[in-house]
Amino acid sequence: MTGNLVEARDLHVRFVTRDATVRAVNGVSFDLAPRETLCILGESGSGKSVTLRALMRLNPAKRTVVEGRLRVGGHDLVAAKERTLSDIRGSVVSMIFQEPMTALDPVFTIGRQIRETILRHEAVGRAEADRRALELLELVQIPSARRRLDAYPHEMSGGLRQRAMIAIALSCRPKLLLADEPTTALDATVQIQILLLLKQLQAELGMGMIFVTHDLGVAGEIADRVAVMYAGRFVEEGPVGALMRAPLHPYTRGLLGATVHDQPRGQRLTTIPGAPPNLEHLPRGCAFAPRCALAEAACLPAVPTLRGPEPGHRARCIRVQECGLERAA
């Protein structure tokens, strides 16, 4: 066994209904080392949330087909039965959701929602679980934690709710924390607090973290490595610095061009024309080709393999070398 926390090889996720098959994830491969943070970037419908949920097999069981190889913390998640999966969820892998208001049960107190997770996975008594719940609320820096144990979600602010959500996710010291746009629903000032908290907790507890976002700023703040997702595939992945500084894939460059960062004042932001492909009928070859200014006939026969100038920084584009040259020029 290698020392990786997550190993995904050629992971496919399809949603099958009577009318259609939606190919949400189409061959994703990556490794995550312990204590590493991977950020999956992409627009809505690129398959980033589905990938994240596949990492704890949380997509609806009846309609979802998962193929490929997926190991998390040494467990084979593709072969695992529901019983094993529920043992893994919450103890080995935990997730934080985007909207803490709807992701918390409205009629149970925060304390109880933490306690039931601890009681599910660990052989401790109620009193011990309550004590741990209090510790967790203090860990996520909720003020007057003791009082908040008895609070219901609707009695807390958005930021506090998200902290409570994090406390629940951390209640059994998971090795891997999944975060599905955890700051999107929050005010800008609260966003940065939550990001800093997550970063600090990750370092303290030594977790691996996979963070899904469409916000490049968030990615730059928190990630070690970034993977850009398009039409269910990683189209580019690399260390956060290199990827932000020198993106290889035209799509990544499009995303960066459409974001406010350190451009000169008054310069127009660029946009990517067109819309993402329909995941029921994926185009052949490079899925981004129809929207790509650099597309040529050679893009269409097959999906480009990941290639790149340096081993850790690769993109699915046949013109990666040119892009590299362009950059050098």
Place this chain on the structure above:
Amino acid sequence: MMFYVIRRILYAVPIALSVGLVCFMLVHIAPGDPVNAIVPPDAPQAVVEQVRRAYGLDKPLPVQFALWLGHVLQGDLGRSLATGRPVWEELRGAVANTLRLAVVASVLGFLIGAVLGGLSGVFRGRLIDRAATTVAVAGVSVPHYWLGMVLVITFSVTFNVLPAMGAGPDNAAGWGWDWAHIRHLILPSVTLAVIPAGIITRAIRGTVSEILGQEFIGTLRGKGLRGRTVAYHVVINAAPQVLAVMGLQLGYLMGGSILVETVFSWPGTGFLLNSAIFQRDIPVLQGTILVLAIFFVLVNLMVDLMQTVLDPRISRA
């Protein structure tokens, strides 16, 4: 919390008062002079006036209401015009009979509804859901007096296993929870249970499938909770809405069983109301409606209080 409970109980007082006012006004809303219902049509004017004074009908309406309310609060609902016995005497047995029937029917209906509704909510769109929904629609749509007669024809006439009418071997005189009495309860309570079963099925189906679609269910599964713990969360979340529907149904069963009680000659409030209407026995009518309405108010009060306990968002919002 405590404050809310007290406030909610106080709210029930004006409602009960207005209910009382409506019941009191029945005498005066009903066509004709109430005195004519008491004295024979050919009675001399002097007798009419004497009766009018004796019943206090010569006083102004507000005074009459105050007097009537004072009596009611002391448990005096007047005397039946038909039998001359105190209304409360007539009513007591009938209310107990109806209560037995209504409670047994609602327990039956709620159980069936909970099972069918729970199943179809969880398996929404599948075969089992379609089957349960069909049963529910049929239950709501079937006229229950017709169902009652069909049951009587089947189980009493054809197979002769259950009695067709009455509340016991010696009818209204006394009740015991023994087979001789319970067998009389079976057909009417099954008949009465059908509608609430259908309504509860649909209410639970809707509520459960809505809750299952909410994001926090994903969180619960993501915490590794087992199916039965998730089910517990669903039940607690669904309970306030479902309880409200159940409370209404229990209320309807208390007052709405006139047809079924008539079909089965069940000596309950429905039966009593029916005969009071035909005999123009206004005091009995008043008393029965008042008791049923107060019962309805109390059931609603209880449902509200239970909802507050179950859903913390209600009392503090």
